[in-house]
Amino acid sequence: MTKLLGLLAIPFLALPVSATDNFRATRTVHASWYGPGFHGRTTANGERYNQYGITAAHKSLPFGTRLRVCAVWNPSRCVNLRINDRGPFIPGRSLDLSRGAADAIGLTARGVGPVTYTFLN
Secondary structure (H helix, E strand, C coil): CHHHHHHHHHHHHHCCCCHHHHHCCCEEEEEEEECCCCCCCECCCCCECCCCCCEEECCCCCCCCEEEEEECCCCCCEEEEEEEECCCCCCCCCEEEEHHHHHHHCCCCCCEEEEEEEECC
């Protein structure tokens, strides 16, 4: 039994001192936006998708996570949003913004672009 407990403890030695440290970092990722084909449909968290709302989809962040997202090409264009859906499902993209959020940072015409995000909660 002692050997078994020792083996189970090894993976935990590699964990950071504070799990919240990962949520303090600013990340730069590629984002896209989605809207017309999904407006009014149910999101992964069960609410109705409003393309004019200020929300986003992420593959793994918990629903309700609040982010400050800024356009890399114009850092003064930022929006505070909430994760309420899953996606994007295209390689290389990490966030799918609602049209309202994309409009706020000037991403709509570009379609895809680099953004930074920081955690608000």
